[in-house]
Amino acid sequence: MSAKQQLYACICSVVALVALLVSCGKDPASKLDLSVVSIPATDDADLRRFLARLDSQAKADPSSATNRGRLAMAYDANGFSEAAVATYAQAASLDPREMRWPYLQALANSQQGNIESAVQLMEQAIRLDPTYLPSYLAKGYWLLDLGRHQEACENFRTSETVKSTSQFKLPLVLGLIQCHFELGDDEQARQLLAELPNSDLPPYALQVRDRVLRTRQNERVEIPMLNQTNSKPLSWSDPVAGAVVEFTRGLSGESLLAQKLIDGSRAADGLPLIRSLRSQYPAEAHLLELHSAALVELDRHAEAIEVLETGIGEFKGEHLLHFNLGLLYVTAQRTDEALRQFDRTLAIEPSFVQAYDAKATLLINQNANQAARETLEASLKLRSPDAETHYLLGVLFGGEGEWLQSIDHFTQAIELRPDSASAHASLALSLSEMGRIEDAFAAIQSARKLAPNDPTVQRAVETLVANDVLEAF
Template identity: 30%
Template sequence: MPRKAIPTALLSLSGMVLLAGVLAACSTDRDGASVASPVVAALDAADAEITVVLTGLLQSARDAPQDAESRGKLGMAYEVNGFADAALESYRQAGELDPNDPHWPYYQAMLLAHRGDLEPALGHLAASIHIDPGYAPAWLWRGTWLLDLDQLGRAAAAFAEAGVLGAELPATVGRARVLLKQGQAAQAIQLLQPLSGKQRHPYIYKLLGQAFAQLGQADEARQALAQVGRSGPLVWADARGEQKKSYEGSLSARLSRARELMQRGLPKKALQAIEGLRKHYPDHQGLLGTLSEAYRQTDEPERSLAVLQHGLQVHPDYYSFHLNIADHYIRSGNGDRAFAHLQRVIDLNPAVSWAHAQMGLLLLERDRLEDALASFRTSLHYDPNDATVYYYAGMAEASRAGWNEAIRLFGGSVEVDPEFTLGHVALGRSLAETGRYDEARAALAAALRLGTHPGEVQAARAALAKREADTK
């Protein structure tokens, strides 16, 4: 696995970051030896957002001079915000304060490896493994760096240990890379081919292509390399590395992290990450929107609404706030209030297809059929791949016995989403209304095969059978 490119921020560190120095006062570690006070990096050129994070963590480290975790957190924040020298020193100090925590030498190793200093990185990694030999990513990195140094036997042993600890896929890929360097392509293929059937990762095919080429099997090499496309290195989960992301100081990075947590179904963690930022950025559009969504996902709809309403006070023409307020009122059954905000969304940004679709549903509730159909058509104009909007429009046409147009619309819904059971059911019922029984049976058979909504499917099939019997 190729060594990662050295980040520009680290390459240019000497020019952009100078340590302002270490405070003269010292703390003591657990054995009574002196440990320098927390590192102070020059923040003059740093963004205000980063400065807020770093100064807060620096003060926490000063307030608890013997606390290794506070010192390590400061190091993580320095690292992810581009202050690598300060981070290395902070990790070293944290390791002195608590020599039994594997995180601090691990983080030192990762930083040094990013700089290309693999020998010292391996030394720190060995210290981390000595403390916690059961952490698989540490063995994967050990194997990767030893491979880069052409220490193939030791690299193979490290990858083997990672596999024993549960990191089977990346460990097997690592062992295959060792075999390729040793000229043992046939053995590498034996490892990689079973993986290619389970994980269609481009990097696996890239290695397979290299292995076949090494054996002179040009056709097989071309076939494997044809699967590569854009090949990046295989990556693996690293919980220790993930911990550092929460200390990214720029607001955009922290909001991005919060959204990622929500996408992973962890809205409470997202809320913890950004809730305290509001006092620093009380009117920031992105923060207010993300905070509102976090409250909604943690079942605090009123707090979510309050954040959005404040957002409208300071950004009255920001359509996203109107959009989310409309969604809140739709969820709570207040169609009248939702209607007004949907109209405002459409005025501000007419390309938002969702707003037109929801407007159409509200208009249907008010028996404004033509207006509703116009809204659905506009929604489909902006997003022709929304199966549910085809379905809504088809139901509107069916309500006035416009069967031919309903058939076209329901057909559109299942063309866009062939697994949309209710679309097949509605299509089958509409076809039956026009006497196209064979096509109706085919539509309902497709619905039956999907295995969802069995009640609706069975009712439609029974209605079709009765209609056919009545016409005989």
């Protein structure tokens, strides 16, 4: 290579290096499109006007993080989650030192199910303000949901060093209990139970406590993640997120707010809002469902039933009113009336699979197994493949001694959910009844490998041994 070529190559290398350094030094947020997000479509005139005003303010001063953040909060408060996430990101780009924007963006991401992104954004918020305890609580429970138990423990322990008040003690201690339990440190989890209040625990806390206590009887049961349980989620004081409520407008936004109040164990606060909405929008059937749900949360079940009984007379053909009324009748042990409401639900909306499930469960509890089977089989024609439905059908067929059908449904349940220890154990019992001993042995071994201490698995093993089908393990 000539001296001239060497010099040219050297210059090119330097230019490339400088370009690389410049590129690496750029803030990734600088590449973010800062064009104001288009207003989502809505039929609510009041909400349209409100969003248009905030949109105009954001466009009038496109460098204002505050205006952009206010627009994001309006989108967030009124259920436009995608627009909210994008606009929060813009606000964070315009003011990278403000923790509110990544914090609220993290919460919005979590509501969309984007938990990994939510964790990353919350870490950014914590770096900007390491004293705000709700950041640690949200991040900790998301880490638990992701199965990152060690990180969750470290996060909760770090949050203990942040100055806090008694209102945060329950979610903090409960988070520590759960992460220790998931890491297999049952003894530490049980010791932490002593720090929980003796009364007034929310349903999720009761679930966690009961599962930890059951380890004493060698009945280890997995704790459901917060987003996988039917219990109300935990809540704690959060002024930053609470400020979003002020941007609620119109029927859709205020309905969403009412639902959040109910879900956050604040039904008493939501009830006046719901009554006001019912007065303003008497033709909206879903407000009756909200009204009833708030009354149920306040243990005013008779009033909740009355609201829906009135509603089904006013709103003909609203299947959800009939369905929810049926559920309330179940709670009130008014079984025949519940079945009639579930049947009415299906007459109006034959593809509503939740009604099939509710009806089948009620029939099983009444030992009406044939009717329950027919109900579940009808639901299979309408729903996507469902492991739980096949499992229940396997149990029902097995209870009637119809082993081939039982085996078929358990097998399908396992194909859909291979980690179901109960399905493997139940399959083993059905196979043994057909004399397929080797297959039964393989099935029970799979069950024991998945969950050796699961009560269903243990009972299956005991049954197989007692019947001399298998040698004692």
